[in-house]
Amino acid sequence: MMLLVMGRVRSRALGGEPRDHANKYLEQLSNVFTSAGVNVGDVRKALANGAAGLRSYIEAAIQGPEPSDGCGDGQLIIDLFGKEVRVGPALMRSVVEGGVSARDGYKTIVSALDDYVARLGALSMDKEQLMTTLLTIGRLVLSYVPYSTCGVGSGISAYAVMHTAAAYASTEPYGRFRLLGVDILGIQEVIGRIQRTGQAMRQLRGRSVLVNLFQNAVAVRIIRDVNRRVGSDVLSPINVLVNTGGEVVMLIPGLDSNVLDYVINDIESKVNEEFEGRVRVVVAYTGIHDIGNRFGDVLRELVAALGRRRYGIWRRFSVGGKHLCSMCGMPTGKLSVETIGGEELRLCPFCHYSHRVGTASRRLGFMAELRDSGGYGGCEVIELLGIRYAVCPDNARADLGREYIHYGINEFQNPILRASNVGYSVLFLNTRMPISQDTGDLLTLEDIGNYAISVKADANKMGIFKKGAAERGAAAYLFFSTLLTTVFDAYGPWLFTQNLGRYGNNVFIIYSGGDDIFIAGDHRALDYIARVMRRALDFGISVAAGALIHEPQMPMYLVWDETDERLEAVKDVSRDEPLIYLAHTGSAPIILTPSDVLEVVDYVNANTAAPPGEYEGDVIGKSLMFKVGEELTNIYNMLYALYALARQGRCGSRNELVRELVRGVVNYTYLVNRNRDRAYAVINEISSNVEPGRLTNALMPILRIRDCSEYVRSRELTELMKSLAKAIMKIDLYRKISRQT
Ligand SMILES: [Zn+2]
Ligand SMILES: [Zn+2]
Structure with a gap:
């Protein structure tokens, strides 16, 4: 199945029959297939019989008739977010780097494919390792290549078809399938519970990594436990369609429910025992379906089953510990004590794991599932659900002889190493945090200045778009999750490492899983989030963000709640336009687009690098700037009050407000x-839009508004508020920064 899709893509660069190219790949891979127990003769026969036998699986994956190939320009058309975007054909790496404008062409795609196949062909490995590695190749090379270049085929990713059709095909002995889902609960809640600021960064960083490993461990355990109980390899990584951001969806053969129940109960209770409910896992599955059944319907059934299961677990579970964890404040029966810098930390199991992983992953290099017990040089080894993982810093050397699966982190360059009996996978993890040049330890927010900015971001309408993708079939659903990984989990770290000078010492990626992001830092945290939001918008995804400027000592759980409230508030303003709730003046919120926020940050950057020359060290100059800021804020508040009045339909006090507004401008x-030259020097630096003459002109159409409800729709009002908001934020942030330097 997978070879056929690869052969099809190869024929676009080299001409000829897809089947012949598939055969060529098969010959190159015959040794590794044989080592994995795959009968090469059978595969050859299946290819010789042509696509006919496999067509039903393709058609199930794309939920429509098999499209023909050989027309169009070979780009992938993405229209999952209510906007059509053309991308590629391109390697995933190119899409991360270049966004929607990435174009590699089929020659590059096919030469990458040929290289990987040649590498893989020289190795030997078991079936789980082989499938893992093949999927890695497919994901990196074929995600942004269309399955077909004709009609609806251009709207479906070749990798998504290859993976989902193979999953459908794997159900063959049973003829029918189920969906099985895993929900990891409490991932974000544990972050919101952190009570102390000291050690918090290490803890948080550890959690991001741990959650990914944990999710992986659950999927792996399901595969292996089911296979063991059935007594054959009915499941493999091919059955895992989605494995990101706390969600796992597997398409599996119509196995007996007794087998599944046994495995699921075991895993759920082990997790709950191990982590005392701090992080919970629920697993549920659907009834048995024909492969022709609509994926969206079956997925809905799965979501309902997960909901019921979640409720059951919630009721069953209660924590009965007598100690309180000093990190998350929850009771625990299994306390671990760590001493750091003379400070004693009493930790529950989850916080303890996070702490250890956070320590090891100052600069994450790779991770590995180990075959044996014992330490792993320079790495932290943790056992999750009986699976042993090594979490390794980037200076650790891989001892591939001891690894079962090697996980490259954000690895595009060289995902397949030259050792046999190892499967190769890639994880995209966004976990950068500044470390001290002297001690090599993680910095804290206090280390980077007298104030901090934290931002919580989340994409709008994801639930709706995701359902829409599911309605189009399993391939579209899988691609949806691949795209989120590309835009957030893979682009995030790339953006960071490309701009280490800007972010490296100032921005903490506290949590990042798919479209949910929580970061902190100085004003450059705003720069970072604004760029991520702009990239997402290129693909049609609108991201909302709530920011808070706060004292660095403010407890994490308060920051979390506050940014969360602002995030919700900004989503109420618009779910179509990406907006950042930046600050609150005391009477009005300041909400800006990513581009406006970048303008503000650029101003602050320029002026902290080189303070306004004429007024360097001049107290009067600075205080004049702040007075300007106060007056502008006053005008802004009044404009917002007008807008708010109109929105609530309470226009009674409008005339009074308008009078105050005019007085404010006067x-x-x-x-x-009064401060003519010096004041103009300040204004010219901030924005010529707030020069009094222009401000008055901008105000005129607003003063002329007769019908009060007009304020809500007035473009002039919106534009003026935006100009003022930018000016106010420039002054405010500059003031905070200049105070600390
Ligand atoms: Zn804890
Ligand atoms: Zn989200």
């Missing part, structure tokens, strides 16, 4: 005129 003009 005061501002007076302030500027």
